[in-house]
Amino acid sequence: MLLRKTGEDVVAIPQPSHSWLSGQMARAWGNDRFSRPAPHAEFCLAAEQHDLGWLTWELAPELDPDTGRPREFMRVSPPTHVGLWTDGVRRARIYGSYPALLVSLHAETIYSRHFDFAKASPEHKRIVHAFLDDQRAFRHALTAALHADHRLAAVTTEDVLERNRLLVAALDWMSLQICWGVSQEARLAEVPVAGEERAELVLRPCNDAGQSVAIDPWPFDGERLEVRAEGRRLQGRFSSDEDMRSALARAESVLIVTTLVPGAASPA
Helix, strand or coil: CEEEEECCEEEEECHHHHHHHHHHHHHHECCCCCCCCCCHHHHHHHHHHCCHHHHHHHHCCCEECCCCEECCHHHCCHHHHHHHHHHHHHHHHHHCHHHHHHHHHHHHHHHHHHCCCCCCCHHHHHHHHHHHHHHHHHHHHHHHHHHCCCCCHHHCCHHHHHHHHHHHHHHHHHHHHHHHCCCCCEEEEEEECCCCCEEEEEEEECCCCCCEEEEECCCECCCCEEEEEEEEEECCCCCCHHHHHHHHHHCCEEEEEEEEEEHHHCCC
16 A cells, blocks of 8 residues: 555555556557567566555555554565565466566565665564575576576576566656655666666656656657556544545545656656
């Protein structure tokens, strides 16, 4: 769950809806400068389903007692988070080996970038290290099998997997920014361009109440791209899981539509 502020209210956006937006961008990624993802179908599926481990959790989200609202994804406890990602990789494996490989790599990226081992408790560090060790063993077995697949061997090399890992992470980051609402400039380094080239991607709000976002350099096919995510407008704060879940079930659905445009189209 992530929360988009709208005045005194929030729009509660489930993780799978946010990842759906990632998939919309993945399918449009690629132009004269930016390489199209490969293997395309498997990559787009992984980008769109990278948060499928949250499906069950999102059916009955937890209350965050500190905010009185649904617990946001970055405030879930490490044991719960590891369980969700373990489940997500297993579910991705049902779709296929390559999507599961990319979802597992994305889990590694999340923990390497965002989990603070220095501040974590010994028990939480043990849980996360065990999860990462299991995922590395899982990926090793998958990679060996994929190397024997004549169709996928060429896209299972170390350099292609690293490119795809960085691209899933970039799409995830872009989708989060868009779902939260881009109100100021945001930057992400190490975004794959073509071959070994990497670029810093910049997102800037256009002057239209957050309905469009300028991106520089422009990574998509076409002159603009409309993307969508859906959430529920949640009013007030709550003191129990039951009250919060009941309010979510009754809440108004909100479709968030954002138009992405090249950076040159951004107002000065």
